[in-house]
Amino acid sequence: MSATDVVTVGKALPRIRSVSFNDGYEVAVTWDAATRDGRTDAVDLAPLIFRLKFYAPLRDDRRLMATVRAIDEGTAIAWGDGDVDMAATSVLDLAEESMTAADFSEFMTRHGFTFDRIAAELGISKRLAGYYAAGRSVPRYIALACALMDLQLQRKPVAPALDRRAVSHGAATLPSDRDARVPFGTLERRGRDDVAREMLDPVKDTRERADRVQGGVDRLAVGTGHEP
Incomplete structure (x- = not known):
């Protein structure tokens, strides 16, 4: 195998092009072209925020929710100083359970x-x-x-x-x-x-x-x- 060979293992990670805060626990997520054909979804994150204690800081802090942004080349989103984050795969699961x-x-x-x-x-x-x-x-x-x-x-x-x-x-x-x-x-x-x-x-x-x-x-x- 040469230094220029490309090895693909499993499915490509979903990537988020941009994300912004809507209201409540909902965010607007725009995916890259290879994920959901680049569409924009309104994704309700409440199921994860209220199921996992890791996301407890987001439950009653609207200002913190509004700091959401994409990180790690779109493979995750994060809030505040980055101590609270969520993988793009988890966001994608919720997006696929939603309907416009x-x-x-x-x-x-x-x-x-x-x-x-x-x-x-x-x-x-x-x-x-x-x-x-x-x-x-x-x-x-x-x-x-x-x-x-x-x-x-x-x-x-x-x-x-x-x-x-x-x-x-x-x-x-x-x-x-x-x-x-x-x-x-x-x-x-x-x-x-x-x-x-x-x-x-x-x-x-x-x-x-x-x-x-x-x-x-x-x-x-x-x-x-x-x-x-």
């Missing part, structure tokens, strides 16, 4: 959903679905529910289980596709084990995404006003 109004509209178009249909799937009103598509901030639980729906709609067909009660009476029936789906409107209230069991279906090409979405579902249990 444009993302919500594109999701509806991709699956051919009407406002009546998406409202029924998510357990919200048709009017609220319209607000999300028109520009209102999309809550993380809605974004996670849409990500979960994406996974389920991309699944490969599998043989459904027989109804044991029907089998015992000699009349085996198969559940419909809709019966096997997660009721998205109750995603926040469902047991995390139940959600994980239905999400982590053995589909190799979506397992990594399923794990990431499950991580987001787990973080929904973290209240923004409680110590971890």
